[in-house]
Amino acid sequence: MSSETPIGTAATQAPGEAPSVPVRKHLLGLTWAHLLNDGAANYLPGVLPAVLIAVHQPVRMAGVLIAALTIGQALQPAIGWVADRVGGRWLVVTGLLLSSLGGALLGVTHSLGMLIVLLLMIGLGSALFHPQALAGVRSLLQGRRGLLTSVFLVGGELGRGIWPTAASLVAAHLGLEYLWIIAIPGLVTVGMLFRWAPNLPARPRTVGAIRWKEHRRPLALLLSYRGTRALTTFGLVTFLPILWHVRGASLVTGASLITTVIVVGVIGNLAGGHLADRFGRRPVLVISALATALLILPVAYLQGPAVWFAAALLGPAMFLTASPTVLIGQDIFPENRSMGSGIALGLANGIGALLVLALGLLISEGTVIHVFWVLSACSAASVLAALAFPRSLMR
Numbered sequence: 001m002s003s004e005t006p007i008g009t010a011a012t013q014a015p016g017e018a019p020s021v022p023v024r025k026h027l028l029g030l031t032w033a034h035l036l037n038d039g040a041a042n043y044l045p046g047v048l049p050a051v052l053i054a055v056h057q058p059v060r061m062a063g064v065l066i067a068a069l070t071i072g073q074a075l076q077p078a079i080g081w082v083a084d085r086v087g088g089r090w091l092v093v094t095g096l097l098l099s100s101l102g103g104a105l106l107g108v109t110h111s112l113g114m115l116i117v118l119l120l121m122i123g124l125g126s127a128l129f130h131p132q133a134l135a136g137v138r139s140l141l142q143g144r145r146g147l148l149t150s151v152f153l154v155g156g157e158l159g160r161g162i163w164p165t166a167a168s169l170v171a172a173h174l175g176l177e178y179l180w181i182i183a184i185p186g187l188v189t190v191g192m193l194f195r196w197a198p199n200l201p202a203r204p205r206t207v208g209a210i211r212w213k214e215h216r217r218p219l220a221l222l223l224s225y226r227g228t229r230a231l232t233t234f235g236l237v238t239f240l241p242i243l244w245h246v247r248g249a250s251l252v253t254g255a256s257l258i259t260t261v262i263v264v265g266v267i268g269n270l271a272g273g274h275l276a277d278r279f280g281r282r283p284v285l286v287i288s289a290l291a292t293a294l295l296i297l298p299v300a301y302l303q304g305p306a307v308w309f310a311a312a313l314l315g316p317a318m319f320l321t322a323s324p325t326v327l328i329g330q331d332i333f334p335e336n337r338s339m340g341s342g343i344a345l346g347l348a349n350g351i352g353a354l355l356v357l358a359l360g361l362l363i364s365e366g367t368v369i370h371v372f373w374v375l376s377a378c379s380a381a382s383v384l385a386a387l388a389f390p391r392s393l394m395r
Helices: 006-011 021-042 044-054 059-086 090-108 112-140 145-173 176-196 212-246 251-279 281-301 305-319 322-332 337-361 370-381 383-388
Strands: none
Touching: 021 090, 021 112, 021 145, 021 176, 044 059, 044 090, 044 145, 044 176, 044 212, 044 251, 059 090, 059 112, 059 212, 059 337, 090 112, 090 176, 112 145, 112 322, 112 337, 145 176, 145 212, 145 251, 145 322, 212 251, 212 281, 212 305, 212 322, 212 337, 212 370, 212 383, 251 281, 251 305, 251 322, 281 305, 281 322, 281 370, 281 383, 322 337, 370 383
């Protein structure tokens, strides 16, 4: 099958059937691109203590840098609207290019201003990539969408998990200026997306306008739940390496804890999609929030082998909701699914980024540990939003 006709492939896939070979090729290609995009866009926490030293900034600036990196994701709903209007695949291609270029240049600047510009560039690239990529994945699939969407999302989680440790190893052994090495796969893959990414049709202008008034309540609940969970995730990956740096551990140790949480979290990502397909979304949302709240503090306080065990338990708990919340966003906005996924991922992540920024400005090296109590409480509080979702979105 030509790479121009992947959408037609989806129509031949009966619900519950395994994807056909052409569909698998496109799905795996997009999953690989997702790994590289999210790797380039999320390796900063693994080298954050060294970056702060390089630009001569205190610990409280950690939240500012992470916010600069992630705030661009708040543009995803608007980009999703554009993606549905124009169709094609150019936003996916451009997004991976910007994320990879920004990631390649991050280690060569010693100016705070230029560093923030590069972080904003990476965030914009990630925002361009996700809505159209998620809409493309959905166009390939019928039946078992929760599980198969999880396959795509796992690519991103692996990138977010592996790249911080890879970056820390490069920085520890070669120096920050050699971080361009880990951007090479992304730059090479950009051209392959013209074959792997579905060439989506433009949304017809005859389609009705977005019914904002009808969507207002479920949208507020989604942003409350996902924004709080984004705070929990960003807060953990930002301040855990700093906590271990303050304790005198190596750069690689803190980064490796992030890798453990996120890579083992792939189990939760896949399980969350499967469990939501089988039992509904609400139990998955509630269990994830409560388990995360319980496990964050052990990861902050334990040391030795016990902390690695706690991190391995925390990862699946945190990422159980990755697939269900994306699908909720798309179901809230059936008239514009790219925008729906952009809200579920991007706007909610932007809210989480601003909260991390505010939290970071309140801490010092001596009070980093207090952050984890806040993150635990916020995760527990997100259960209220999960319980309030309308039943129609919890199927």
